[in-house]
Amino acid sequence: MPFAIYILGLAVFAQGTSEFMLSGLIPGMANDLQVSMSAAGLLTSAFAVGMIVGAPLMAVASIRWQRRRALLTFLITFMAVHVIGALTGSFEVLLVTRIIGALANAGFLAVALSVAMSMVPADMKGRATSVLLGGVTIACVVGVPGGAILGDLWGWRAAFWAIVVISAPAVVAIMRSTPSDPPTRSIPNARAECAALRRPKLVLMLILGALINGATFCSFTYxxxxxxxxxxxxSQWLPVLLGLFGLGSFIGVAVGGRLADTRPLALLIVGAVVLLVGWILFALAASHPAVTLALLFTQGALSFAVGSTLISQVLYAADDAPTLGGSFATVAFNVGAALGPALGAATIGMGLGYRAPLWSSAALVAIALMVGAAAWSRRYRHVISRA
Structure with a gap:
């Protein structure tokens, strides 16, 4: 695996930490900026929406740029808005920086996925995807608890400065390690690549990716x-317990990345079925600490093994959209990251308790299985009818 892909993974780790760390910083931010908790929560929602909108928008906007230039522009912009966020005393300014940061994050991830795919053989897209998404899982293991600790020790602004410090080595490494585009590189056709969205397999992988990742973040958030x-x-054990889920996620991405290139269908079918059973068992046995410990690890592993495989399958299906394929995958991932927590909040708000997100996760996986089965059945009937 080229070293430059690991450098891109480092930047994704910093950006993933920024995306998820606010869950532990919201109380301090609300108090410092003198806004309500619900208003401070808009900072998380704004980032999620910015990621969804920003992925295709930024990918199209930068389609004529040299890819190294695009990566550096997005990453330096991401760092700059965190500096502004760490210095400002205005909630409104901070909200704007979160939106701009999300746009830069989305653009970076979309371009990074495209660059990574171009640096590996055609049959290694799953492994390359796992390295980049591994940055997200490491953010869950180390970055999010670390941000919470920094917030407790020195305030939420320290966590923002930490994001800048972590990102700085990636800027230097991208300048030195990421290959430049060849002089003969043709300018991609955005309209032709966007037409790939009409391909049934790509649409199916996008829907399944959003559903599975929605299930993951629905439960993880709560x-x-x-x-x-x-x-x-x-409560003092929470960083360790959340880290256990993140450790499982990291292992799931690593193992899933290898299987995604060789046996993706088997991984998706078996993994999704076991994932569904796991969410149901978790909901039923959440009051038993020993069972909870085991399921924190296994559900983290299964969620990201299946989720990352679906993202890699988006990239395989978007083979004729090498520039914008990464933005399609980014949208699927972040639609899930926005859909899941919203569904979990709705079920808790209905008075169904904190087990409700687990049942919601099970429902999303069940829907994904039904959608996948229906698509497979339709394809099978089509083949039979043509025989």
Whole structure:
């Protein structure tokens, strides 16, 4: 695997930390900026929406740029808005920086996926995808708890400065390690690549990716109150417990990345079925600490093994859209990251308790299985009818 892909993974780690760390910083930010908790929560929503809108928008906007230039522009912009966010005393300014940061993050990830695919053989897209998404899982293991610790020790602004510090080596490394585009590189046709969205397999992979990742983030977002109120763990153990889920996620991405290139269908079918059973078992047995510990790890591993495989399959299906394929994959991932927490919040708001997100995750996986089965059945009937 080219070293430059690991450098891109480092930048994705910093950006993933920024995306998810706010869950532990919202109370301090609300108090410091003198806004309500619900208003401060808009910072998370704004980032998620910016990621969804920004992926295709930024990919199209930068389609004529040299890819190294695009990566550096997005990453330096991402760092700059975190500097502004760390210095400002205005909630409105901070909200704008989160939106701009999300646009830069989305653009970077879309271009990074495209660059990574161009640097590996055609049959290694799954492994390359796992390296980049591994940055997200490491953010769950290390970055998010680390951001919470920094927030407790020195305030939420310290976490923003940490994002800048982590990102700085990636800027230097991208300048030195990322290959420049060849002089004969043709300018991609955005309209022709966008037409790939009409391909049934790509649309199917996008839908399944959004559903599976939605299930993941639906439960992950509300693990803290579940673990303390239902499972009975002391709050001081939360960083370790969340880290256990993140460790499983990292291993799932690593193992899934290898299988995604050789046996993707088997991984998706078996993994999704076991994932569904796991969410149901978790919902039923969440009050048992020993079962909870085991399921935190296994559900993290299965969620990201299946989710990352679907993202890699988006890239395979978008083979004729090498520049914008990464933006399609980024949208699928972040639609799930926005859909899941919203569904979890709605079910909790209905008075169904903190087990509700687990049942919601199970429902999303079940829908994904039904959609996949229906698509497979339709394709099978089509083949039979032509025989």
């Amino acid at each position: 693990l803290a109150p579940l673990l303390t109120d239902i499972s009975g763990f002391d």
